[in-house]
Amino acid sequence: MTRVERPVCPAADHVRSLAALDERRAARLADWIELTKPGIVRMVLVTTAVGFILAALPRAWDMTALLLVAAACMLGTALSAAGANALNMAIEVRRDAAMLRTMRRPIPANRITVHGGVWVGVGLSVAGVGLLWIGCNPWAGAVSAVTILTYVLAYTPLKPVTPLATIIGAFPGALPPLIGWAAGSGDPFGGLTQMGGWSLFAIIFVWQIPHFLAIAWKYRDEYAAAGHKVLPVLHQGGARTSRAVLLWSVALIPVSLAPVMAIPGRIGLPYLIIALACGIGMLWFAVRLARDRSDGSARRLFFASIAYLPVVLFALVVDALARLALT
Template structure:
């Protein structure tokens, strides 16, 4: 999900430390500190968001009639899907932190991350990232099928090989960053659509899954432009060419936020069209109202072009997505229980 960061090459730990448990003479508190640093390197907040959106994709595909797996099977398959998604996302985030370690050290908001502070070595973080990403994709392939695994792999690769290298080069990186941020619902969608290649591959052609992807793509843009505005000096210090960095007046950034917040309103309604019988008018009304409220704050940013206005848009975007997805899942569940 639109904003990711950091990575390196797998090599033996020069300190020769045991990565699993405390050794004689090595205090348990140090082991706990190291574990905490490794967890922090996986960007738990972003990992959680990616996992939740994959879960939403799984639930929406599972509740779509007519061939629905049993609750027990859905629980087991869905649990594996969430675990695999979380592992692969955590791995991509750790790789991103390794890749951006030097730039992180130059930015106030990221200077406290594990590698810049010395709480974790670059070798440890890249090793952790590669292991977690591989484990997540492998788990999805074994339990959920090849198609969900391939979608997860696409998320990892687009994050570390496309989005991350583009950030210091072009403002278009934000658009590239929507790819790994928007595809996770399709991991869950494919995983819930059957166990065979043919069923899962066919599920990628259904509008329901792509309606979720479209929602994630469009939501990320005003969200990340607002972050970029709030921390533009920091991003400039890190050498990133985000739109707010190359747009000192803020006019282009404000127009972009306004444009994509306008687009978000109709796009947020597409799940009701793409999944008839699963969601409908109740979801559409709530999504429409939430979208218009968010648009109003984006209009305020376009008028004021201040950090406070960008901050309001940022926090509103954080509230908007879970509200809309919760409404979607809640209506789908209630319709299923009533049928």
């Protein structure tokens, strides 16, 4: 039987090797992007943008200046958040490796070294704070620095120590709208003496607690394996978790109405109605969890919390823009 030799085609082999190289480079780039937790960065940017818009609306801006400050605010915040997330992943590598939902992240999966994650995290954090400081004002940079430091040096190491880490972590999680408020405000103190920015901080601070406890309920076995001290792990029956969810959901209703008084003339009745309706809806899901303490109720509460925040923030911005258009 005659054997037919395949012709050698160096050009085709070269093309295949280039394609394989491109795939490896794309995968490597994807790992570095994943290191920064882009989903969290997007949420941070949304809350920052709301703070910036509400603070900037009363000011008389030159369009070029507005665009430059807004761009510096968004890019600086994105870099800061990405850096903090990278540092968090580097610190939590062992705990992430013990959880199914996080073990495939770049550092616990050994696709990026801890050393590399730390250097990238520090570099992005410094660049973000610096850009906010120079491109916006020192107050925006300072708030960003506080956000990074409390997230990385307080919340992250306390997660395996105390369930109070959930509340401690809500502090840096609620600071991004203050970054935006400081960047957009013309106040000598970056608007940090004004109640408007703090009312946004309060909404996101309180919202985070039932939101995170719903997540912790769903993944309580994985959190237990990783050594996280969260209420659903420490109190298996769910009574304390459901009570905490209920209390924080009740508190969210009056807190969500605070911008009406804290930002007078920019926020009014339309926002109040929407925020009240959303708060009652969130509370309804919290009551259901308190009644049956089931995984299904926790899952529905989680999705309700996911819907709650963008609706309330969108209502804030639309109400403020509508009032400006009518004046």
